[in-house]
Amino acid sequence: xxxxxxxxxxxxxxxxxxxxxxxxxxxxxxxxxxxxxxxxxxxxxxxxxxxxxxxxxxxxxxxxxxxxxxxxxxxxxxxxxxxxxxxxxxxxxxxxxxxxxxxxxxxxxxxxxxxxxxxxxxxxxxxxxxxxxxxxxxxxxxxxxxxxxxxxxxxxxxxxxx
Amino acid sequence: xxxxxxxxxxxxxxxxxxxxxxxxxxxxxxxxxxxxxxxxxxxxxxxxxxxxxxxxxxxxxxxxxxxxxxxxxxxxxxxxxxxxxxxxxxxxxxxxxxxxxxxxxxxxxxxxxxxxxxxxxxxxxxxxxxxxxxxxxxxxxxxxxxxxxxxxxxxxxxxxxxxxxxxxxxxxxxxxxxxxxxxxxxxxxxxxxxxxxxxxxxxxxxxxxxxxxxxxxxxxxxxxxxxxxxxxxxxxxxxxxxxxxxxxxxxxxxxxxxxxxxxxxxxxxxxxxxxxxxxxxxxxxxxxxxxxxxxxxxxxxxxxxxxxxxxxxxxxxxxxxxxxxxxxxxxxxxxxxxxxxxxxxxxxxxxxxxxxxxxxxxxxxxxxxxxxxxxxxxxxxxxxxxxxxxxxxxxxxxxxxxxxxxxxxxxxxxxxxxxxxxxxxxxxxxxxxxxxxxxxxxxxxxxxxxxxxxxxxxxxxxxxxxxxxxxxxxxxxxxxxxxxxxxxxxxxxxxxxxxxxxxxxxxxxxxxxxxxxxxxxxxxxxxxxxxxxxxxxxxxxxxxxxxxxxxxxxxxxxxxxxxxxxxxxxxxxxxxxxxxxxxxxxxxxxxxxxxxxxxxxxxxxxxxxxxxxxxxxxxxxxxxxxxxxxxxxxxxxxxxxxxxxxxxxxxxxxxxxxxxxxxxx
Numbered sequence: 001x002x003x004x005x006x007x008x009x010x011x012x013x014x015x016x017x018x019x020x021x022x023x024x025x026x027x028x029x030x031x032x033x034x035x036x037x038x039x040x041x042x043x044x045x046x047x048x049x050x051x052x053x054x055x056x057x058x059x060x061x062x063x064x065x066x067x068x069x070x071x072x073x074x075x076x077x078x079x080x081x082x083x084x085x086x087x088x089x090x091x092x093x094x095x096x097x098x099x100x101x102x103x104x105x106x107x108x109x110x111x112x113x114x115x116x117x118x119x120x121x122x123x124x125x126x127x128x129x130x131x132x133x134x135x136x137x138x139x140x141x142x143x144x145x146x147x148x149x150x151x152x153x154x155x156x157x158x159x160x161x162x
Numbered sequence: 163x164x165x166x167x168x169x170x171x172x173x174x175x176x177x178x179x180x181x182x183x184x185x186x187x188x189x190x191x192x193x194x195x196x197x198x199x200x201x202x203x204x205x206x207x208x209x210x211x212x213x214x215x216x217x218x219x220x221x222x223x224x225x226x227x228x229x230x231x232x233x234x235x236x237x238x239x240x241x242x243x244x245x246x247x248x249x250x251x252x253x254x255x256x257x258x259x260x261x262x263x264x265x266x267x268x269x270x271x272x273x274x275x276x277x278x279x280x281x282x283x284x285x286x287x288x289x290x291x292x293x294x295x296x297x298x299x300x301x302x303x304x305x306x307x308x309x310x311x312x313x314x315x316x317x318x319x320x321x322x323x324x325x326x327x328x329x330x331x332x333x334x335x336x337x338x339x340x341x342x343x344x345x346x347x348x349x350x351x352x353x354x355x356x357x358x359x360x361x362x363x364x365x366x367x368x369x370x371x372x373x374x375x376x377x378x379x380x381x382x383x384x385x386x387x388x389x390x391x392x393x394x395x396x397x398x399x400x401x402x403x404x405x406x407x408x409x410x411x412x413x414x415x416x417x418x419x420x421x422x423x424x425x426x427x428x429x430x431x432x433x434x435x436x437x438x439x440x441x442x443x444x445x446x447x448x449x450x451x452x453x454x455x456x457x458x459x460x461x462x463x464x465x466x467x468x469x470x471x472x473x474x475x476x477x478x479x480x481x482x483x484x485x486x487x488x489x490x491x492x493x494x495x496x497x498x499x500x501x502x503x504x505x506x507x508x509x510x511x512x513x514x515x516x517x518x519x520x521x522x523x524x525x526x527x528x529x530x531x532x533x534x535x536x537x538x539x540x541x542x543x544x545x546x547x548x549x550x551x552x553x554x555x556x557x558x559x560x561x562x563x564x565x566x567x568x569x570x571x572x573x574x575x576x577x578x579x580x581x582x583x584x585x586x587x588x589x590x591x592x593x594x595x596x597x598x599x600x601x602x603x604x605x606x607x608x609x610x611x612x613x614x615x616x617x618x619x620x621x622x623x624x625x626x627x628x629x630x631x632x633x634x635x636x637x638x639x640x641x642x643x644x645x646x647x648x649x650x651x652x653x654x655x656x657x658x659x660x661x662x663x664x665x666x667x668x669x670x671x672x673x674x675x676x677x678x679x680x681x682x683x684x685x686x687x688x689x690x691x692x693x694x695x696x697x698x699x700x701x702x703x704x705x706x707x708x709x710x711x712x713x714x715x716x717x718x719x720x721x722x723x724x725x726x727x728x729x730x731x732x733x734x735x736x737x738x739x740x741x742x743x744x745x746x747x748x749x750x751x752x753x754x755x756x757x758x759x760x761x762x763x764x765x766x767x768x769x770x771x772x773x774x775x776x777x778x779x780x781x782x783x784x785x786x787x788x789x790x791x792x793x794x795x796x797x798x799x800x801x802x803x804x805x806x807x808x809x810x811x812x813x814x815x816x817x818x819x820x821x822x823x824x825x826x827x
Contacts, residue, residue, distance in 0.1 A: 053553035061543040
C-alpha cells in the first residue's frame with residue numbers, strides 16, 4: 001500500500017492523462033455514429049411500442065358523477081368507473097352468472113350496473129369497487145370487469161369502519 | 163410492554179441519529195475513537211429495534227389488546243403463526259419490521275467487513291443509520307405501533323380470512339427483505355461518491371447484497387403471484403396493479419444493475435450509469451413502499467396510510483435529490499477506463515440489456531402513475547389497463563430473452579465473424595426449427611410461435627455453454643461427464659450460477675407465454691349430472707354438500723374430471739363463510755400437471771342444487787413455479803463464496819487490457 005498522499009497524486013495524474021487521451025484520440029464511444037444509431041433505433045422502438053399500446057388501452061377513469069356528467073358522450077365508450085356499492089342493492093340474476101347492483105359516489109349520485117362473470121370474494125355491500133365496461137342506452141352500466149378493493153390484503157375492513 | 167417498546171423506538175431514534183453523524187464525522191476527519199463509538203452505536207441501534215420488535219411480538223402473541231395494533235390485526239382464535247405474521251400486516255408494524263431489518267443488515271455489514279473497505283464502511287453506516295433514524299422517527303412521532311387504546315377490547319379483530327394462507331407468512335417479509343436489501347448497495351454507492359473511491363471496490367463489497375436483495379424481491383413477487391393464483395380465485399397470477407408494479411420495477415432496475423456492474427468490474431466502464439441505476443433502484447424501493455402504504459395510486463389493494471404518504475414522499479425526494487446532487491459533483495472523476503470497441507460485443511449486448519430493462523421499468527412506471535399525471539395536467543383521470551402493460555413489456559421481455567441467448571455466444575470486446583458463425587449455428591438452427599414446427603402444427607398467433615422459438619434459442623445457447631465447459635474438463639482432465647458438470651459449476655460459481663438463474667428465467671417465461679397466450683375459460687351453470695366441456699376435458703357435476711368446520715360454513719361442489727375419455731378422479735371447489743364476516747373465501751380446485759392446469763371456481767349456486775362454475779385451462783403454469791425453484795438454486799450457487807472469483811477480483815489492476823489504464827493505484 002502506498003502512502004495516502006502519493007496514491008492521491010498518482011490518481012490525479014492518471015485522471016488527467018485519461019482525460020487528455022480521450023479528448024485527443026477518440027470521441028466518447030457512445031457518441032460514435034454506430035452506437036448513436038443503435039441507441040436511437042432501440043429508443044425509437046420502445047417509444048413506438050409504448051405509444052401504440054397506450055393508444056389502444058387508455059380509458060377514462062371516472063367517478064359516478066363524472067360519468068353522469070358526460071351525458072350522451074358516454075355511450076359506446078370504454079370506461080372505468082369507481083365508487084361504492086349502494087347498500088342493499090345487490091341482486092343475483094336474471095342469468096345465473098349475472099349480478100346487479102348500484103354504484104354511488106360519496107355524495108350520492110348513483111348508476112345501476114350489470115356484471116356478468118365471477119364475483120370476487122372481496123365484493124360486498126358498501127364496499128369500494130371499480131367497474132370496467134360501457135354505459136348502454138338504457139342507462140345501465142354493462143361491466144365486463146369487476147374489481148373489488150381488496151381491503152383485507154393487509155388491513156381488515158372492520159378496522160376502518162370502527 | 164408497550165411503554166418499553168415505545169421507549170426503545172425513541173432511544174433508537176436518538177442513537178441512530180447520533181451514529182449517522184458520528185460515522186460521517188469519523189470518516190471525514192479520520193477520527194479512530196469516534197468511529198469506535200459509532201460502531202457501538204450501530205450495534206446499540208440493532209439492540210433497540212430488536213427490543214422494540216420483541217415488545218410488539220410479545221403483545222401480538224399474548225393478546226395484549228390494550229395495544230391498538232394488536233387489537234386490529236390479531237385475535238384469540240387466530241393461530242399463533244398468523245398472530246406473529248401480524249408484525250408486518252399493518253402499516254406501523256411493517257415500519258418496525260423494516261427498521262429492524264435495516265439495523266440487522268447494518269450490523270452484518272460491519273461484521274463482514276472488519277478487515278476490508280475501511281474507508282467505505284463508516285460512510286455506509288452513516289447512510290444506513292440516517293435512514294434508520296428517519297424510520298424510527300416516523301414511528302416515534304407519527305405512526306406509533308405501540309399506541310394504546312383507552313379501553314382494551316375483549317378480543318381483537320384478526321386478519322381477514324383471505325390472509326389465512328402460508329403466503330402471508332412468506333410473501334411480505336420476502337418483499338421487505340428485497341426493499342431493505344437494496345439499501346446496502348445504495349449506501350455503498352453513496353459511500354463511494356462521498357469518499358471519492360470511485361473504482362469497483364463498492365461494487366465488489368456490495369455484490370452479494372445486491373444479489374440477495376434482487377433475489378428476495380423476485381421470490382417475494384413469485385410467492386405473491388402463487389398466493390393470488392391459488393386463493394383469489396380469478397385464475398391469474400399477475401394483474402398489473404400499481405402495488406404489484408411497484409415491487410416489479412425495482413426488480414427490473416436491479417436486474418439491469420447486476421449486469422452492468424460486471425462491465426465496470428471487467429472493463430472499468432459505465433461508472434456513472436451504475437451509480438445512477440442503484441440510486442433509481444433504491445428510490446423505486448422507497449416509491450414501492452410509499453405506493454403500498456399511502457394509497458396515492460388507485461389499487462385493488464387498498465391500504466390506509468394516514469401521514470405515511472407525505473413522509474415517504476419527503477424521504478424519497480431527499481434521497482433522490484441528495485444522491486443525484488452528489489453524483490453530479492463527482493461526475494468529472496467518473497471517467498471510463500476504456501471504450502466500447504464494437505457494436506457486436508458482449509459489452510454492447512449488456513448495454514442493450516440495460517436499456518431494455520430500464521425501458522420496461524419506465525413503461526411500467528409511466529402506466530402506473532399516468533392516472534395522476536393526466537388528472538394533474540388535463541383534469542381528467544385516464545388509466546391504462548393490463549393490455550397496455552402486456553403490449554409494451556411483451557416484446558421487450560422477448561427481446562431480453564433473445565439477448566440472454568445471444569450474450570454467451572459473443573465474446574468480450576469484439577466478436578469475430580467466424581466465431582459468431584460457429585457459435586450461433588446450433589442455437590439458431592434449433593430456434594428456427596421450433597418456430598417452423600410450431601407454425602406448421604398450426605400454432606397461432608405468430609407471436610407465440612416466435613416466443614417459443616426465442617426460448618428454444620436461449621435455452622440451447624446456455625446448454626451449449628455448459629456443454630463446452632464440460633467437454634473441456636472431460637478432455638483436459640479426463641473427468642467423466644457426470645462428475646464434470648458439478649465440478650464445472652463449482653469451479654466458477656458466479657458465472658454458472660448466473661447461467662442457472664437464466665435457465666430459471668427461461669422456464670418462468672415458458673409458463674408465462676403458455677398461460678398468457680393460450681388460456682381458455684368457460685362459464686357454465688349446471689344441474690347435478692350435467693357436464694361442462696373445456697378443451698378435451700369433460701367435467702361432470704356431482705352435486706353440492708354443505709357442512710360446518712370450526713366456525714366456518716362451507717359449501718362444496720364435487721365434479722368428476724375426464725380428459726380425453728380417461729378418468730382423472732374428482733375435484734372439489736368450495737366457498738367458506740367465516741362467522742361474522744360478510745365476504746366468503748373461495749377455495750379453487752387446481753389440477754396441475756406439466757402440460758396445463760385445470761382451474762375450477764365455484765361462483766354461485768341456488769337452492770335446487772344448480773351451480774355456476776368458471777373453469778379455466780391454463781397451459782404450462784407449473785413451469786413458473788419450477789422456474790422459481792431453479793432461480794433459487796442458481797442464486798444460491800452464485801451467492802456461495804467462490805475462492806477463484808475472490809482471487810480474480812482485482813482484474814482491472816492485475817491485467818490491464820490493451821488501451822486500458824488501471825482505475826486507481
